[in-house]
Amino acid sequence: MQKPTPSNRPNSSASKTLACGLEKIVNLSGNEPLSVPVLADRSDPLGLKSVQPDKVPMESAEGTKEVEMMEVDEMSGEKGKRDEMGKEKVKNAGMEEEEESEGSESELLGDGGFGNLQLNPSLRAGNKAIEKEDKGKPYLVAQVRGDGVIAARMKLFWDFPELVFVPFSLFDNAQPIEIGDTFRLHKCEWTKSETGWEERGDWLYEVTGRLNYQATATDVSRLRQRLPTRAIGILVDVQRARDRHVKVAMVSAPELSCVMRAYRRHFPADFTDTDIRYRSVVRLQLRQINNPPWVLYSQQFAYVLPSDFGKKRGDELLVHHANVIAGVEPEPMGYEFPFSAELTWAKVKLGEKVMAAAVAAQAFDVKADLRKHTLFVEPVVINEISTRSVVIQFVMPVPSIEELTELCNIWEIDLAVGCKVNPTAKAKPCAHGYVLSIDKRALCVGYEIDAKVILSYQEAKDQDAQEEFDQLRCGELDGCVELIPQTSVRALQERMFTLRSNDCSKLATDEGKVGRIMSILLGRPVKPESPKANNPLMTFGALSKLKAGQVDTALCMLDEVPRLVFQQAGPGTGKTFSAASIVATVLATDHTARVLALAPPNVAVVKLVLEMQDALAAGKHVEPMLALFSGTGKLRYAKEVERISPHLLATAVEAQDFKELLQKDQERVKVERYLDACERNPRLAQEMAVAKIVQEHKNRRLCFATLSFCEQLPALFGETTHLIIDEAGQAPYVQILNLVSQLPCLTKVLITGDRRQLRVHLPSLPLAIREDFGMDTVIQNLDVAQGTDVTTLSVCFRSHSALVRCTEAGFYKPHGELLTPGRDDSERALMTDQTAFKLPKKGVPLILVHQSTPAQRDEVSTSSANPGQTDTAMRALWRLARAFPGTLIRCICFYAAQALEIERLVAQQEIPDILVTTADATQGHESSLAVVVTTCSVLDSGADSQPFWADAARVDVAISRASHGMIIIGDLLLLNRTETWRRYLDQATTETTVVGPEYFDFEQFNNPDNYYDKDGQLISANGGAVRSEHFYSKYGKNVWYNNSGESRGAENRYQPYLPQGGTRERTRGKASNSGAHR
Template sequence: MDTWMYQSRINFQATATEIIETQLAPWIKNTGFTFDLKRRKKEGSGPKSIGSARVIAFGLERGATLTTRQCLDFELSELKRGQLIDLQLAHIPEGWLIAAGYILPPGSYLRHGTEMLAGGNSHVLGVASLHKEEWRFKTPNGQPTFFPITPEYTNEEIDFAENIMAAALIVASEIDEMARIETLFQGTLGLRTKEERRNFYIAFETTDRSFSKKVCDVWTKDTAISAKMSYGSKAFAQGVIKEIMKKCTEDNVIVIEIDIFLIPHLEAEQEDDFEAMIQGEDVIIITSEGGGGLRAQSETLGFHLASQIMEREESKRAEILKSLFARRGSDEKVKGGKSGESKLEWRQQLNDQQQETIENWLNEGAGRVHFQQAPPGTGKTRVAAACIAAIVHQNPDCAVLATSGSNLPVSKLTEEAARTLPDQDMIAFFSGMAKVRYSEHIALLENHLLATKINKEGYQNKLEPGQARDVKIYLEKIERHPKQAAERKVGAVLQKTEFRNVVFATIHMALSIPGAHVTTTHLVVDEVTQVSFTSMVHLLCQMPNVASVLLTGDRRQIGTHLNDLPDLIHEGFGLESLTTQIQHCPRISTTTLIYCYRAHPTLVQCFDYASYRQHNERVIPAIAATERRGLTDLGINLPVSDIPLILLNICGHTEIDPASFSIENPETNCRSAENC
């Protein structure tokens, strides 16, 4: 058996002298899809043939390379991107290394470095056959689509769609993980000065522009990093990226120099590794995993947790999930509800549509989901805060989680809720990176931050020794080195020892602190346009006591960030905005806010015409132009006529902020600055 291993940078020739078959690995069958086709180079002008395909199904640790010898009843030339395919998957022991086209035993010295570690339930591709059953939901060009889920879906079709969504999430997760692995640094670190034994610099040198772009995309300022001695060893230090400098030499070599800060872990052995690194020993520096939780979402959908809850539970959570999956339920026509105490000051300031949102929120029924469609300036965050106040006033024993996909909406919602409920004891959790990026804004929320709560007199006296030590370390680091403070770990201690019925955190942060989501009875999700369907399903499946859900956002604004993923899974795989699903769910009640309080009537008319009127929606100025005289009454000279209104055409490549996961567009920002 010659040339038995040839893949990527591994090019190794060997001859097998003996093969002993001990046993066949247990295998399972699952349906997946092709997400990439590799074509061979061919001389002449004829079409290129397909050399291999990348396929994915739930159960695989990563996308697998499918070659001709693995095809049972078809040729590779018959495949198309997005085509359904049945895969037989073999179980692989934990600790083995998995690449796209080969596997390696634990501890293999010969490796590329981009292999993934097999878990306890990992599989690899065996053989494949074409999926024979027809899927009835397709795009206009004939490609199968699995989202949004409409009332026409049967329960069996929902199970199938969950499986495919789970596979798509593995692809998305692999892309993020591979970008981190492919851009890791391996080599010697440099010290800026001998006295500063925590500040280092590293450098990438390349002539490959695509690789340099990938490095700059992954190695961004304020991103957390870790250091280890080898691929299989544990990290001995952690830190953060401080600055990035990119330049091109006369020889067209691209040099990317990165300033980093590293601090060793406390164990003696790891401090020895840190000292060896300072003395010039080669180490591996890699950026930390992103906060998307894609693997966990994949498992929730792949194991059909939502479907099992809907089928087996008689609970409000089950009814909420049924509403989200466009299923029939016990209360088909619930609308409106309890008015609550309308004489409260913060309720008297709301208009009729905003009051309607609160009434729907308070009437949880058998399990309620309410969506508030809110264009810019219509007061959606204020209404969300009022909803929190209303349920706390009505039910003091409730547990509210106010969340979003990114930190900035969470901080604004915390600030608004603090104004509405000045005497309420609430807690807001923010990552160390968020506290650096939004330090001035988050500082305004000091009374509701974790450090304030655990620094109260007498609190540490009721903790166990290990908990008290964690709290002490947290308080030492939170001011000077917030990125090194264990917000999740200490937050879990606080929620375990002291219950607070109003919690603010991003979805990812809340899921990592059990006390922040397990007890939740009422869920508020702000900026829901940037929350994916799969992440929302995963969150609800972790909340056994949830009874009422408020989703607020603007379906006409930008959705989830998918630019880094293959365009195949941008639509139809559940990674899109939750608002795409909402419009197909008859049991989700909706309130539409139409009065804009923020902008001048002329501006309101502009974005009303540009974004809403074409969808038979309206945005109406709430304040007349005659009352918008703040600048005019200052007495300064202002242009009043013949001044053009400039509307910017957004172009360039959108990026996701590493701290808040919100969308930004540096190229457009630069062009705007140049034009001004």
């Protein structure tokens, strides 16, 4: 059969015509070449001389321009056009979506882009002749194999197979075939087997992930392939065979719909297996699937199917205009992080795209977790609140403790839930609600959860959601319902688009004030400018009380130069007070100023508001404040939020003068519904919508919120001139970049925090992106940024001097930093002046209790509790509660199970007002008296990293909360074997005497005959020193110790509980690629 030559092939340069957009049309037909009709005028073969210009559709001209732009580089998008991106994609794909309709061949070719024009009659005659040719049936390449492809039928044709195998030999094309390509099938040979499938099993062999097929193609035509576009990605995992060659690499990029698989065929030959490394930055070639517009993509088995395909596993992603990987190349420029002044602009822009890929990986991980923990349950309606609301209950078995822990990390109280009754992929939930309670139980074999969920009817477009909800409410369902956990990734997607579009670097090139601030954030070389030494405003209000480093911060924030100030502040050094004092002065002296004060945790926001109240009062300035919280935040931290109730949004909209400003009925309804929800169910209160109304009518100059709340609605704060970020250790760099890029009026940014305390919770992120991709604290970037104004607060005004010296020795002195006492001991004498009991060391409010009882793992989690230390903690709390109000006492535990057990006992024994929290939930809090319970008791010599109870940042937070006194309970000999605790205990044991748990026995604790010797050491009535002889018999003797008291060989890793073992995380190297990396 003669193959058409370039001279007689119709539309031989199809890739340059409007008909094909970004596609190339390859003639693969095995039939005779198409006859070309004789044209009336060879100099004008399409008869264009008769075309009237005013009849040319504008879409065609615009389409040409879009094609040209996309061929150059599809990555360079404008952030302002994000909302139009989907529309553009649909417009670009419009012709292709129509191509496969069962129309004439002229429709399949798109009429060369001139569908609305009057063409030469002889050409029309030729088209009619083409219509008689066999067009074949449309197929989608679903999976690529070593010798061919498996293709899926795109429409229902009973005489054609659902899945067909096509050998590569049938395709005459220089470009590799990839999933998402389309072609026409003319002939095939059916499989002759009993099952109808060529290979064993059904349509999918799940052991290998290979699609099966019913026939082998013998004649195909019209292969259509989109031209590839470029993108930047990260290899978040690399799987190798035993001989170390690469089998598959998992790739994340913002242009993808999930983390996708790249096989060895996608990499060029000169990109060797050695160069393909975990966490490498790569350049991708992507192809977009526009026909069909919706496809099902299997992340596990790397296949695509039409959305209405008859067969599916159920875990495929429904994707619109999906991008698939066509090639992976090394990134030649080289990615470096953190950004420094030596980097070129090109490397900074590359860095933004790399961080966008990391944020994409985070978003994909969140979505994957939600899909993985979507539950199919048989609910029981236990309470019909109304015809539109019900409470359901379900019980679900869970086979292992690991699965139970993963499930309960997602399914927790207050989790937002959607309920689907209709099982089809495109169906929407008919009800939404949240989890009321969830209980875990251990069974003889396995575990189970017992959950209660409140659901309310939710209308759905093009769906009879009311009937579905009524079936649920009335118990008329035959099967399961689908409960979908819902967590918004909108903020992550916004960060991703900001970075992918290079919005930050574009803003940094602006010579304005916000441009200078962004330049500093990106590490660009910025000429430093020292603030004026004598600013007359320093005598205003609370500023007159500032000391040392606090004054330096104020001088930077009160001059006219746009600045980004980082205030390094240890525990209790007054960072929040100094920030509040500065803000109060700015508002009083600059009537154009708009201040936005943020912090990652809710409790830190509350503290900011309280400090601001005092600072405004000191300056005798009245300024209305607006504090915004999510409904969940208001519930979880109800006691703390109640302290600032005059400044909450509900208080602002309840005021009569505000209600008089509302002129639209719609606004009044929203406000009334909001107030009603605040009373009945704060989770349902529309805080953002009502806050927008308040700002429109009464623009508050001073607003407070959490970072995550602000990031979801940055337009609400678009007029902000001064940005304050507290507890910055928990603020990711990418989050700050995204936030600053959306505040165009900024002139000053104050970021304050402690680089030695808790940072971003990296374990919640995919392992590959935890380091070097901007996901960690912004502080590490500020430390290297040339233009950052850095001030340091090193005087602790919170704690007793003995507590401060121990904290300094453990966490600050090793880094060459200071933390000095700022209070006289007489100001922190609550524990030292009391007469209810005697301290182990006179005048020192620190009690170290050595207790080596074994810890036990919780039966329904991987957390632990120590029964012996629980008993000691309860006795300590009971003794303290007899001497001091419970509101002054806090119990801090390193383990959640330990905290829950003590909290239960505190409630059971009716010890009022004592708070029990974990160490991680304590940052931002402070307490007069603290009892710290460490729990751990067992070592594991095989662990690959230090235990979390020895993490310096976590320990620093736990033991720096107390102001007047602290009790630490733990196996001090075990703790002393970690570097963190050793440094602390070296100082602490010089300040006080270590005692055993018997110290809290009633006879010992309250014995009036106990006395102090000349060195201040507590002596019992029988003449012996009150101390732990077990501890002192081994401490400092260079003898390795375990909790059984036996000596053994040196070991340097730890586990907190019995039994040992379990999965261990691999320690990964830093991000790397073919270029230089920092």
